[in-house]
Amino acid sequence: MVGLQRRLVEFAEARDWGPYHTPKNLAVALSVEAAELVEIFQWLTPEQSAVVMEDEGTAHRVRDEVADVLAYLLQFCAVVGVDPLAALSDKIDRNEHRFPRS
Amino acid sequence: MVGLQRRLVEFAEARDWGPYHTPKNLAVALSVEAAELVEIFQWLTPEQSAVVMEDEGTAHRVRDEVADVLAYLLQFCAVVGVDPLAALSDKIDRNEHRFPRS
Amino acid sequence: MVGLQRRLVEFAEARDWGPYHTPKNLAVALSVEAAELVEIFQWLTPEQSAVVMEDEGTAHRVRDEVADVLAYLLQFCAVVGVDPLAALSDKIDRNEHRFPRS
Amino acid sequence: MVGLQRRLVEFAEARDWGPYHTPKNLAVALSVEAAELVEIFQWLTPEQSAVVMEDEGTAHRVRDEVADVLAYLLQFCAVVGVDPLAALSDKIDRNEHRFPRS
Numbered sequence: 001m002v003g004l005q006r007r008l009v010e011f012a013e014a015r016d017w018g019p020y021h022t023p024k025n026l027a028v029a030l031s032v033e034a035a036e037l038v039e040i041f042q043w044l045t046p047e048q049s050a051v052v053m054e055d056e057g058t059a060h061r062v063r064d065e066v067a068d069v070l071a072y073l074l075q076f077c078a079v080v081g082v083d084p085l086a087a088l089s090d091k092i093d094r095n096e097h098r099f100p101r102s
Numbered sequence: 103m104v105g106l107q108r109r110l111v112e113f114a115e116a117r118d119w120g121p122y123h124t125p126k127n128l129a130v131a132l133s134v135e136a137a138e139l140v141e142i143f144q145w146l147t148p149e150q151s152a153v154v155m156e157d158e159g160t161a162h163r164v165r166d167e168v169a170d171v172l173a174y175l176l177q178f179c180a181v182v183g184v185d186p187l188a189a190l191s192d193k194i195d196r197n198e199h200r201f202p203r204s
Numbered sequence: 205m206v207g208l209q210r211r212l213v214e215f216a217e218a219r220d221w222g223p224y225h226t227p228k229n230l231a232v233a234l235s236v237e238a239a240e241l242v243e244i245f246q247w248l249t250p251e252q253s254a255v256v257m258e259d260e261g262t263a264h265r266v267r268d269e270v271a272d273v274l275a276y277l278l279q280f281c282a283v284v285g286v287d288p289l290a291a292l293s294d295k296i297d298r299n300e301h302r303f304p305r306s
Numbered sequence: 307m308v309g310l311q312r313r314l315v316e317f318a319e320a321r322d323w324g325p326y327h328t329p330k331n332l333a334v335a336l337s338v339e340a341a342e343l344v345e346i347f348q349w350l351t352p353e354q355s356a357v358v359m360e361d362e363g364t365a366h367r368v369r370d371e372v373a374d375v376l377a378y379l380l381q382f383c384a385v386v387g388v389d390p391l392a393a394l395s396d397k398i399d400r401n402e403h404r405f406p407r408s
Contacts, residue, residue: 020247041125041130070187071190073171082155087168091169131348144335208394215398228347228350271396
């Protein structure tokens with residue numbers, strides 16, 4: 001993941017996108033891509049959503065939107081200096097206390 | 103990342119959250135968490151957004167929302183069977199053709 | 205607004221879209237359209253965003269996304285039985301107490 | 307609706323919120339409020355979502371989020387000079403051609 005993050009940062013630098021990549025803009029772009037992922041599912045029943053990857057065209061769209069969400073998440077983290085894996089590991093530790101096993 | 107993804111899946115299984123974790127619901131939850139990240143920045147100028155991590159309380163909120171976004175992204179990917187790093191690597195390859203260096 | 209809401213409801217009924225128009229799906233569709241409105245602005249500076257209507261193509265996109273957001277908001281309200289103008293009027297009354305004039 | 311829009315604009319002016327109320331920020335705030343509406347429904351089945359107003363606490367949250375979405379939509383429209391009812395009326399006219407009755 002660190003290698004992909006570096007490729008994304010170099011990609012943006014090589015295209016002079018730095019001034020656009022404020023933390024605010026990257027967070028907003030992440031939310032826009034998350035909405036594009038949601039759009040694939042918006043009219044589906046829970047049952048239809050469970051088999052969405054059986055259609056190759058839709059499966060491609062899903063992978064593409066997952067990539068976009070992760071790309072903006074990693075670029076956001078690079079700009080604000082957050083380690084996303086450490087943040088998630090800490091959060092899971094906290095949640096194991098908050099939500100006891102049923 | 104694979105280890106964290108496994109912890110998240112086991113965490114949900116141990117709490118019988120499986121029926122709630124349809125691809126549709128996880129995509130929607132991802133977008134809700136992305137909006138909570140955006141909310142931190144919504145009234146900030148670009149300049150204010152660039153120094154957002156200097157305030158420890160805000161920095162904690164940012165790390166927390168990053169963790170939530172990544173958690174739902176990994177759980178979504180587990181349920182639909184998408185490898186997020188492979189999806190992103192493919193996308194960067196394609197983008198290097200679409201957007202030539204300036 | 206009531207007349208437009210009635211046209212939207214009749215439009216959906218005439219196309220048998222009722223089963224898709226659950227409160228959940230309409231709320232999700234509203235959030236997807238809001239993200240499409242945001243997308244127009246995502247890389248703009250505050251100054252650029254202030255003159256966005258000077259470009260006729262962008263102005264058309266803005267009006268189109270405003271229409272989509274309002275359409276899903278009115279359809280959501282019809283399905284759950286909420287009067288949006290009454291809800292907003294109540295909220296403004298409450299906010300006048302919460303946020304005193306500066 | 308015009309009266310409520312005027313109250314919102316005066317409310318913001320009286321609190322010197324003008325500099326924050328760029329078109330970009332208001333569109334982003336609209337999307338954040340739309341996500342808060344979605345959050346109410348995120349883990350509900352379609353059937354549960356259809357009876358969401360039977361619980362008075364949830365019904366209050368729904369009305370509150372509807373008010374917030376409409377408030378930011380009207381403030382956005384005031385700032386960019388769009389008439390939301392005219393935009394929606396035009397859109398319905400276009401859609402009646404795009405989607406013939408079934």
